Amino acid sequence: MTSPTSPTWDPRQYLRHADHRTRPFHDLLARIPDPPAPAPRIADLGCGAGNVTVLLAGRWPRARITGYDNSPQMLGRAAAHAGPLLDFAEADAATWTPGEPYDLIVSNALLQWVPDHIARFPDWLDAITPGGTFALQVPGNFDQPTHVLMRELAGSPRWRDRLGGTLRHADAVLTPAAYLDALTGPGLAADVWETTYLHLLPGEDPVLDWVKGTGLRPVLTALADDPDARDAFLTEYRDLLRTAYPAGPHGTVLPFRRIFAVAHKEK
Template identity: 65%
Template sequence: MHSAPSVPTWDPAQYLRHAGLRGRPFLDLLARVPEPPAGDGGPVMPGSGPAAPLRIADLGCGPGNVTALIADRWPAARITGFDNSREMLDRAGKEYAGPTAGGGALDFRAADLTRWTPGEPYGLILSNAALQWVPGHADLFAGWLDGLVPGGTFAFQVPGNFGSPSHTLLDGLRESPRWRARLAGPDRPVNTVLDPAGYLARLMDLGCTADVWETTYVQRLTGEDPVLDWVKGTALRPVLTALAGDPEATEEFLGEYRDLLRTAYPPGPHGTLFPFRRIFAVARKEP
């Protein structure tokens, strides 16, 4: 999870309250990732000797729950999750670090994705719902692709719902006279997510074979103020960080935002419906 110029404080427990729904796009992405090339965890040809272990990087690994899904698919791989949130890394390390069932290993390291470069050849670089926190992330693709072995894959998914009420109402509230001085300054996150065509063009310009698509999941949320509970784990983190230490202001802001969300996402007989648009990309480096 990455933000610039300041880093929000993350709450793994709050983020994981909706782990099943949050993880579904990653499973859909993972299903489209091709097998790695031979010699990097792929099939071994007879008489060729043992293959080098597949190296996988998970950029913005968060609390490690989706990184563990990577290990389920490639249990012999050496997988490293990178993140700049100490809270998330602590949770990931306690829950998932160590040997995997197929003789591989999971570990987690601190990294700022705005400066991260592959320190060794990777067969696969993945990122799940993290690059939206990295300003200008598409400009970093060339360096990341350079770190892939020939035939390796770079795959990611990011939110495409910045025009949704959950985000536009939050932006408008931050810009309101009551909150502008505290919440609309240089620490405000800037949306640098491209549209699907933009990502496809970038990746093809870099010589990749790429597949880019988008999906809108209609999430059925339940409970009291479920959309507010959802965004407390993600989009609201910069606000909650900026207002930390001022519980009165925090409750006032949350109350105003809660009222706006109740109007935008009214509950129905089957719960509260929350459209959740995601953008996916799978890019294969030429062999």
């Protein structure tokens, strides 16, 4: 059985909707204060294809930045962005413990793949320098049709033997209040908020195309050795999505809720 935390990634598919996917990171980045050091040390935990890591380098050109990810496919794509102050390394957020102090640790659209990720926060916060920041963004849409229909289909009689236990559940992320509680304490102040984006997607079956790059990866990985089964699942799921997200005159609207948190450590 494929673990829901270890899908095989396709950077090209993921980046097909890069503009929409990057917007939450821009919104997160706008709320992160400047690190205390003139040449800060920054970790991008779950850097993916590196396309948002370069935004960190753009804001803090003197920073030494490392993007961490556990996907060889994503790291291979990210390598094209490497430079004198920007590198990439393999690491799994479920076990990664900082080996040095960081002025900023940022995690964008990663922690939903890490069970009990809140238990990792103390190690990461301990590594933040005085005046530094830990910032995260996670999708908060696990109760939406994209995920609910996928889970129901995977659990149906036809698919449960192949896909049972493959997908994440509705509690893959915490409530905003839970993140606020976890990131607030002596010498630590947190800013937590949520936003629902209305992505207007062009083309035929764009919601399916979107989910192929993210939430559907565990299914595609589990069925990778059986193309006929993969295509049959995609057809059934596509038909469900067409009903849940009907095309309109200007495209298909995909509502997408995101949760943000910025925890700042006092100097």
